[in-house]
Amino acid sequence: MKGRTLNDVVFVDGVRTPFGKAGDKGMYAQTRADDLVVKVLRELLRRHPELPPERVDEVAIAAATQTGDQGLTIGRTTALLAGLPRSVPGFAIDRMCAGAMTAVTTTASGIAAGAYDAVLAGGVEHMGHHPMGAGADPNPRFVADKLVDPSALNMGFTAENLHDRWPELTKERADAFAVASQRRYAAALVAGKIAPDLVPVATRSTAGGWGLATADELPRPESSLEGMADLRTPFRPHGRVTAGNASPLTDGATACLLTSADLAGELGLPVRMRMVGYAFAGVDPEVMGIGPIPATEKVLTKTGLGLSDIGLIEINEAFAVQVLAFCDHFGLNDDDPNLNPYGGAIAMGHPLASSGVRLMIQLAREFAERPDVRYGLTTMCVGLGMGGSVIWENPHFTGAPHATDPAAADRRNGAGK
């Protein structure tokens, strides 16, 4: 028998579909969820001809709702539909919003342990076809036995609960963060930071014929604080959470190629990130938005790093308030330039189970531009009270200070290492 060794896990590449507006008027209204996955899987293989498709050991695809066009073990169906060899297995995975993140961490563990050499991991959510929780039959004991507050099952309510818990997280701060997210996304788009990671998707409308989705559909670059002030608060009368400071309902798919560092070396695959560690943590379902806080504390403990070691953070903006809670906890400014520098889900959208890999795709692109940054964090909150955090190392790290970002340099110096 071979001896046991642990492998380094590397993120070779990631792509996503343009994110579309969920619902009848969205660009993917007549496009199947599994077809969205097929496009990203094929694009990854096309971008990496140096990887023989039969070397893929697993296709792990997440979806929060696993019925209809997201059903039937979507990791396997999409592998077959994408034309991968039949010898390549696949599975479906679910951790609600952190589905793709969990697809990555689970298969990464397999790579680390030597069960896999190369995997495709990602997620999809066609929220137009599958509204969150559709078809679910929650156990009546959740409410009858007061296991959770009824508000825990509605993500908007949990965001309002966060505002209650920390009154200093005001609607004004949330709105300002949201406007900044839109601005940052718009700037990143113009600077060419978004399009390279998108795979075009043919879209069909019975009346309008075929089209091609090449850009995200949801961003509102024209957003302003004034415009946000009067938006409806759909979750409570006189509440604080609005369509402006929350991520919109979204259709989209993501996937990435992870391999062992050895295989990447053997095949000459580029390495965009190296996984350092990950952790998931549970919190009160009523305030699921704080999930990234304990998850991040946990992964920092496990990896022996401090937040000061983290030069870039990609946090999912399910709701602005939930990011602000994270910032307050770790002492970051609301407008920290190293947190979501390309904007986030408030601008792009949050197709639940696919967002985890979207965070990684952006962090990987930011890493390439920031040789001063050694470590980055991808983190997100998860429905029913969880958080997930993954720390990545930048293979482009040179140790040189970032000329345009003295704040980051200060923070690093302040860490006293």
Add this chain to the structure above:
Amino acid sequence: MTETTTLTLPDEVVTQAPVRLIDVPGIGGPVALITLDNGKDHTRPTTFGPQGLRNIDAALDAAFAAKPAAIAVTGKPFVFAVGADLSGIGAITDRQQALAIGALGHRVFRRLRDSTIPTFAFVNGAALGGGVEIALHCHYRTLAANAAMMALPECFLGILPGWGGTQLLPRIAGPANAVTVIIDNALNQNRMIKPTQALALGVVDAVLDAADYLEQSLAWMADVLSGSIDVPRPDHRADETAWAQAVAQGRMIADMRTHGASPAPYRALDLIELARTADLAEGFAAEEQALADLICSQTFRAGVYSFNLTQKRARKPAGAPDPSLARPVSKVGVIGAGLMAAQLALLFARRLHVPVVITDVDQERLDRGLAGIRREIAGLAAKKRISDDEANRLTALVTGTLDYADFADAEFVIEAVFEELSIKQQVFTDLERHVPSTCVLATNTSSLSVSAMASELDFPQRIVGFHFFNPVAVLPLLEIVRGEATDDGALATAFATAKALRKGPILVKDAPAFVVNRLLTRFMGEIIAAIDEGTEPAVADGALAPLGLPMTPIMLLQLVGPAVALHVTETLAAAFPDRFRVSENLRRIVEGGHRTLVTFDETGAQTVDPAVVALWQRGGAPSTGEGVRGRALAALADEVRRILDEGIVAEAADVDLAMLTGAGWPFWLGGITPYLDREGVSEAVTGGRFAPKGVATLP
């Protein structure tokens, strides 16, 4: 000329052509993407009628107005476009209208070719006829690797690719490939080209995987526009010799398949020939004239009629009982292990995937039969027609027995034993002691009375005739015979079984030799009689050449087997001595053991075997070829009339369907009655037509 702006055709399912301006990575301006879509699902593919063509014209107006970087045309899911709406074209009665529809297609499609903006066809699915032609007008073509069908089937139906196909395809793919697609495939039972063949033939420039076909077609477009992909366009017109050879080859194929009886392929070949030297304006004008001539031809009317029979009537057999009365068939018995029985056993096993038990009179014959079936299965696997797993499955499904007790749980038993009533009666009487009372007992008899076979049974209602045509795996016809006692349950089970066997059955009443053999025997009887009387065998045998039948009467006699033909003739002569007569010469041929009746002379021409000619004792009253043809056609008309008057089948259409799919008679005859009607034979012989003018003939 009828104004192309006002031309309409009845019941057009109008194709819409929405245009979207899309951004494509790598292309500097918008791309105008036109989707052809008739608003129905893939079971009603997109077709082109006058309004649809005008919609495409309007779409092109919008596309050009946007000054895009490129224009592309694609189709709804699984379908690109399947060409002109056949029922609409088939309804045109006026040559001006026929000219107008050709001109309209040319005018609209040509805009794609004449465009200074690059144009692309993204053939995402089924493409037939005009669908292929609109793609040929585009500057570049991609094809989806899963496209189910691609063909120019016009000559198969009796017209020609008249929206540019005859002029563009030889220019693009070369004359030889154009002849393959337009002539050879069309006349070869309308053979489709697979995507890989389309690429090899040069009909398309690239074949792209179905999983992201449109996305990759657009990426391919970007590469073509940027120059990183070069699409070679050789000048095929420079090679006069190759062009002439291809056209000559096409004429040879047309002669072989139609014997000059259908004008369409010849007109198409004339146009392909013209394409080498003519410019497009001249070529398209000639196409319009030829198309109009053919749309207004009897052969095309018969072609449309035949197409509808084989596509529609064969799937919904006239007079079949309610399908819900059919009983499940989960085990089949075959009595006999001879050649026919073995073919039947294999067909049932392949199509029904249920156990098939065969039997014969002794172990040796049984073993021989089983061995033959296993050889066939192994052959199918060796040719990759079936997988090894499927071969194992079929081998296990077919078993042999010498004990009728093994039929105890069979639900459908068919006999293919010697054609003698008493033997068949005995088989069924013995069987009845073992099979359940609901088991259908089917006979593959070609001429004996089904009712007579049932007469001694306890449950005569279960007997049906189930008459296949040789080769049973190929010919789609099944004559399903209702005996006097046959009940609806047995009949419905027979029809359901026929459907599962992928056959196109017709319902016939129990009568000697049913339909196809009765007509062929009557017709062949006239040829044989003419020779008996003193006509030169070659003259008599060649008399039917103008019909373009798949083979001469004597060749048919050889294929059927003189002994079998003699047997059927005897049955019919006993039933109808006024019209059927056993030729002593035929008897002598059978007794002499002659199985070869035709040979080929040193020039390759088919002749009647000199040995057979020598045997033939002829009288002194020879007929001309014309005379022989006249009496043979008159006999056919008379016999069809009698078949209809006796109620053997519901309508003349069933006779025609049977001749098309059981005897392989050609589309341009419409089976047979449209030809008899249009030639005036029906009226002269029977005093009336089989169908009113306009049904299967010109109005």
